[in-house]
Structures are given as structure tokens and as C-alpha cells.
Amino acid sequence: QIQVELATANAQMLINKMNEHCFEKCVTKPSTSLGSSEQACLSRCTALYAQAFDHISQKYYQRVMKEASSTPEASLEAQRL
Amino acid sequence: QIQVELATANAQMLINKMNEHCFEKCVTKPSTSLGSSEQACLSRCTALYAQAFDHISQKYYQRVMKEASSTPEASLEAQRL
Amino acid sequence: QIQVELATANAQMLINKMNEHCFEKCVTKPSTSLGSSEQACLSRCTALYAQAFDHISQKYYQRVMKEASSTPEASLEAQRL
């Protein structure tokens, strides 16, 4: 139950962040409708944000594991960031 | 009771946001006192921020109602943003 | 107990803020390691951020005290910011 909620909150947060960053990048002058080039930009931007998120996620957990295996204290600090 | 608290929190938030954005726009180089042109700018800025807030508030609730009358699911998503 | 927790949370927040602002200023193009000039910049930046924090802290509490001695209401507003 808790794990499902965590996963949902996580997906929701990812979508909110995509919304924020891709609106900023792709809709520079909001007009009376979402134009086709703005939509194309949003599709690219969403894909790239997801890619960055996956990559960063992987790098972060690798580092947490590495620190945990060398010094237990450092890994706690990495988690606490 | 809850409704009063909500209204107060709302007003407080609006004032905090005005403070943040209008300080950023109007007090570009903080000096030994708040000059008269800075004060004039703050008066204009406060009025404009309130105007933008009212307008955006209206547009948002219109949209939430529109989505609610077409697809119930979409309106939930709009609320959750 | 509560006071110790407050002090720890405070130190943690200060370090997080230093991290955010000094990473932004000193590590402009993240490369394969933290270079010596980036490290030197981080040392300077950490010291300056701590200095700014101390100064601002002092100014803020001076002002809160000043407002409290003139109008009790204003001091409450200053706290609530």
C-alpha cells in the first residue's frame, strides 16, 4: 500500500517537473492555442526529461551504493542531501 | 473555522508572493532607505500582481468547470496539478 | 531535545543552501572530476555564504527587536514573513 503510494507520488512529481520545465522551454509566448511546433517541442522535451531523469537516477543510486560500501557514515550523508 | 483559516492562509500567501516578486523588480540595488521611486514602483507592482492573480484565478476556475462538465477524469487531473 | 533538533535542522539547511548556491557558482561545467580551481572556488564560496548568513541573521534579529519595542503588532508581522 505504502509502496504503491510512493510510486504514484513519484510519477506525479515527474509529470509536474516535466510540465514546469517543458512549458518554460517550449511555450515561450503563450498564444490563443498550443501550436504544432510547440506540441512537437513538448514531445521532444518530455522524452529528454525522462531520459535525463533515468540517467540521473541510475548515477545517484550507483553513488549511494559506492559510498555505502566504503564508509557507512558518508552514505548516510548522501541520503540526507 | 477551517474556511477562515484557508482565507487567511491565502491572503498571507498572496502577500508573500507580492513581496518576493515586487522586491525583485523594484528594489534592484538595496540602499540605505526605500527611495520614493522604489515606493512608487512597489505600489504599481502590488496592484499589477493583484490584477494578474485575479485574472489567472478566474481563468483557472473557468477551465476546471469546463473540464468537469466534459470529462470528470480530466477535471480531477486539473485539480491535482 | 527540541532545541538540539532545531540546531541540527538549521545547520543542515545552511549546508544544503551552500551546496545549491556554491555548486551553481563554482561548478559551471561539471566534468569528470572536481578540479582544483573548482575546489578553491567552493572554499571561498562556503566562507562567503557563511559570512552573508551571519550578517543577515544579525540584521534580521536586530530588526525584529526594534519592531517589537515600537509596535508589538509589527513585530508579529515580521516574524510571520
Next chain:
Amino acid sequence: RELQEFIDQEQAKAKMAATVHELTDTCWKKCVTGSISSKFSRNEVSCLENCVDRFLDTSFYILNEVKQQRNQLH
């Protein structure tokens, strides 16, 4: 049960009120880029007019994108 409904409604209201503050923040940053005159410029008015609906369009567009990508996996 009625109490629960009341709480849910109040929470939904509080959430929407918070969303209005965030949208105003976002649209102010996007649309009010110059210095502060006594009224908004024509460009600023048009930008603010459209900002909320385009932001919500963006939100629905992205939700759709994500759903489609998920469906392609199954």
C-alpha cells in the same frame, strides 16, 4: 461520512487555491519580463490572458504523451 466529505472538499479547495498561486507565479515570471509600469503592456496582457490555458493544455498534452509511451511498452 458527512464530515469526511466536508474535509475532502476543503482539501480540494485548498489545493486549487495553492494551484492559483503557483500559476500566478509561473505566468508572472513568463509574461512580466520588463520593468513595472502603471499598467501591463499589450504583449504582457496577451501573454497573461493565455498563460493559464496553455499551461493546462501542456499538462494534458504531457499526460497523454506519458500514457501513450506506457501503452507502447505493453
Next chain:
Amino acid sequence: RELQEFIDQEQAKAKMAATVHELTDTCWKKCVTGSISSKFSRNEVSCLENCVDRFLDTSFYILNEVKQQRNQLH
């Protein structure tokens, strides 16, 4: 009752400590715009010196504006 007072005081302290962090954040962004030298430039020092008091002045000024506008309605 004494416990309640103690809790209120600790909450007020925590709130003020949080405000100091926010003010430092705001003033750092406003005043430290160049690269990081071994000490603050003269402009940066003067900006940081005045930043807190002008921010709080702004806050009082805006509160007053809002109150006056509200009074004009009644």
C-alpha cells in the same frame, strides 16, 4: 499551559530561523551576481548590508498598501 508556551516559543524560533535562510537566499541572489572572489566587492557588501532592512521595509509597505486598498472598499 507552560508546555504550550514553550511549544509556541520554539515554533516562533523555528519560523524565524527559516526566515533567516530565506532572506540569505534572496539577498545572495540579488547581491552576489558576479563570480566568487576571496571577499565580497564593495557593491556586494553595501547590497548585503541593506538587503534585509529593505526587504522588511518592502514587506511593511505592501501590507500597508493592501490594508489601504481594503479600506477604500468599505
Next chain:
Amino acid sequence: RELQEFIDQEQAKAKMAATVHELTDTCWKKCVTGSISSKFSRNEVSCLENCVDRFLDTSFYILNEVKQQRNQLH
């Protein structure tokens, strides 16, 4: 006791998940500075590749600095 351990673990997971969102936010702002093409430029890729590790290095570096300064006082 087992329940407490489970709660602690879930909280640690939630905290790490939140950190990933913050890191993505920070690294996106630092590395993706131009307009959005169909793929990242070479500079953007290299910046994103290194951003997490340099951010965490920065964090450890600053922790060390703060500890040293504290030790000098005693």
C-alpha cells in the same frame, strides 16, 4: 520493531526518490541551456553525465570544509 524498521526503510526510499527529482531539476537547469532538439547535444550529454557525481562531490567537499572550520575553533 519490525514495523519501525519497515517505516524507516520506506522513509529512506521516499527521501532518495525526492533527491533524484531535485538532482534532475538542478542538472536540467545547469546542463540544458539551449532550445530543445530531438536529442541532447554532446556538451549537454557530458554535462548531465557528470552532474550528479560533481554535485555529490561538492556536497562532501562542503561538509569537510565546515567540519574543519569547526575544529579550528576548538
